[in-house]
Amino acid sequence: MILVTGATGFLGSEVALQLLQQGNRIRCTRRAQSLIPDILLPYQVQWVEADMLDIFALEDALKGVTQVYHCAAWVSLKQADKKPMINANVMGTANLVNLCMLHNIRLVHVSSVAAIGLAKPGDLITENHHLDQATETDGYAISKLESEMEVWRGIAEGLDAVIVNPSIIIGANAGTAGSGQLFETVHKGLKFYTAGSCGFVDVEDVAKCMIALMNTDICGERYIISPENRNYKQLTTEIANGFGVTPPSTLAKPWMMGIAWRASKIIGALTGKNPPIDKVSAQAASLQRNYDNSKIKKAISIEFKPISETVKEVCERLK
Template identity: 45%
Template sequence: MILVTGGTGFLGSTLLQRLIDDGQSIIATKRESSNIPEQLKSSSLIQWVDADITDYYALEELVSQVNQVYHCAAVISYHKSDASKMFQTNIEGTKHIVNLCLHHEIRLVHVSSIAALGTNKQGHPVKENDKWEFSPNLSKYSLAKYESEMEVWRGIAEGLDAVIVNPSVIMGVGTDKNASKSIFELVKKGNKIYPLGSIGVVDVQDVAKIMMKLMNSEISGQRFILNAENISNRELLEKISSRMNKPAPTIKATPTLLSVAWRVSKALALLQGKKPVLTRETARAATKKLAYDNTKIINTLGVNFKSVDQIVDEVCQAYYA
């Protein structure tokens, strides 16, 4: 029996689909307010449980029934108002999972993030062993994911059988059809602006597939960057625009423009009683030139990643044809 936390999320639900296709029996956790993806509702192989991962005793009952845990549950937010909840859920929840897996001697695959990685001082793509250093410019999400991952490393030092994956920006066609489409929706609406930074992109199916391979391997006590390609924000938007027959963006979102934009977004959100679409943290991230090295996972498992072109084609074919 397998436990998957965060089963209704984009990655979690895609992983569940691959597991049931493999004939596995699963306990999947979700928040009470979360909706189960239609493709998974009828599966007799999944036992859905409403569970708060910060509730140790609720998790203990579940973990005691399984021999493998995929920890996908996490709060992802760049809004200041969500910081406290995000730290509590991501860090405390991971601590509980780690302690229970240690106690019951259960193997764990933990989903971290590239946000928890360090930086390369020579300007090369970031590798798994690049040193992490605190900076006041780090997003609260980055700090929460870093501290969550530290709980897993603490468990590994205490004898936990675990592997950590650090995916880049996850896109693609998954089980949850409402996920991974925000940037595509932006292009569909006629976006004319492109940020100056760059990102790493990886397909959701590739991430789920690699997690399953790592779980069923002898590998332990290691982390792996999961990244298909590094690409500038402009080039990514141009690829999506071309595939959707929309004009490519032509206006540079300079740091000055973004600085004004996030303040305007904040002011409008206050007037409307909503969360701002653009925050200081997301504006700052949009200007960063980020790149990640996938050599370790390729050499370890011999995996092939879908290209950005293929990911864009599949999303557009599935949702915008």
């Protein structure tokens, strides 16, 4: 039996789908209020209600399980959510790590490139770079780094585990949530682009990498999953062309981004919704963050899906 945590989410549901299509028996955790994704409705899935902080419910969910894909995580830009988000993500991972060690279960843990530091200007970021926790202010990045540290702690104590660090995950099933917000914003007529760059990856490829790594004997390694590095002007232009709208044409300079995140913070406070941009993401929008994917390619010989193809699929779905 295989367990997938966070299977009601964008990545977790894709992992579950691919496992099912390969003929596996799977069990998926969900919170009581979470809706089952449409892509999993046609399949026989054993759903169990289990909060990651409820160690007794987790232990029940792990009965008879030999492999776990840990995709569950709380993501929020709200400043008020920072401390509880860090606590939930880290403690939930710690609970799972302890139980996997206890029951001799192999684990594939989903971290993020947010937990990896920056390289020197002009260099590619590799798995050997590490986030400086002393200077980091992004609550999500801190939560992923400290969660990853719980997995490393488990590995040191005998846990059979491997870690993946995806870059920005895109795909048609995201809708307008998460990375889908960028597509929606461009569709509505985005006027500005930023000078930064980042890695992007199709959700199907992240799931493929996770499943392939699970079925190896690799343990105690982390892998960046990021097939292509794109600057934001290039990517937003592709998205605009996919929707048949005018591409962004004005460079948003850092001082303009400063105004944007402050305004977004006020709007978020008034509406109670996640701000579309915060201080950290505004600053990151002008950074060059380009990733080296040679390690994952060497490990599993994956052929990544072109990002341009994924962009077209997302635009067609959102039309």
